[in-house]
Amino acid sequence: MIVVLGILGAIAAPRFFDTKGFDAASFTDQLKAQIRYGQKAAIAQGRYVFVRLNGSSVALCYDAGCNSRVAPPGGANSGTASTVTNCGAAPWACEGVPNGLALSAVPSFYFDPNGQPFALADPVGSVVSTFATQTLAVSGDGATHNVTVTAVTGYVF
Numbered sequence: 001m002i003v004v005l006g007i008l009g010a011i012a013a014p015r016f017f018d019t020k021g022f023d024a025a026s027f028t029d030q031l032k033a034q035i036r037y038g039q040k041a042a043i044a045q046g047r048y049v050f051v052r053l054n055g056s057s058v059a060l061c062y063d064a065g066c067n068s069r070v071a072p073p074g075g076a077n078s079g080t081a082s083t084v085t086n087c088g089a090a091p092w093a094c095e096g097v098p099n100g101l102a103l104s105a106v107p108s109f110y111f112d113p114n115g116q117p118f119a120l121a122d123p124v125g126s127v128v129s130t131f132a133t134q135t136l137a138v139s140g141d142g143a144t145h146n147v148t149v150t151a152v153t154g155y156v157f
Helices: 002-017 020-045 081-087
Strands: 049-053 057-061 094-096 109-111 117-119 134-139 144-149
Touching: 020 049, 020 057, 020 094, 020 109, 020 134, 020 144, 057 081, 081 094
Parallel strands: none
Antiparallel strands: 049 057, 049 109, 057 094, 109 117, 134 144
């Protein structure tokens, strides 16, 4: 009996204490929610909302340089260690990528007041969007978790 418990402990314990799988699923959901919130804020406020993706965080801003930040819906970001490191503790719709995970490099983009996504290179106020459907990948737990933003509608799944 003790041998069986020892074997189970050696196999199960490392998996029990490894949180990367939970972190990856949780951050993927946060990423989807953040982008959806950016689109909804653009529509509700009738203004442009920029989605900054820099590999270490996802942030929402009212300008391309992130000098004017979008407030989070709950009044504060998650406050996790990676978020404080990559975004600061300010009330800003920004979430840091958890340690041990990676976010694929994709270009930042913005939503117009109608909720349509535009490439960052498109001039603000343009009616023609060159934004192509983008797939962001969260990895680091042995699996890839995809988040897709579709062209024209900005649907996030």
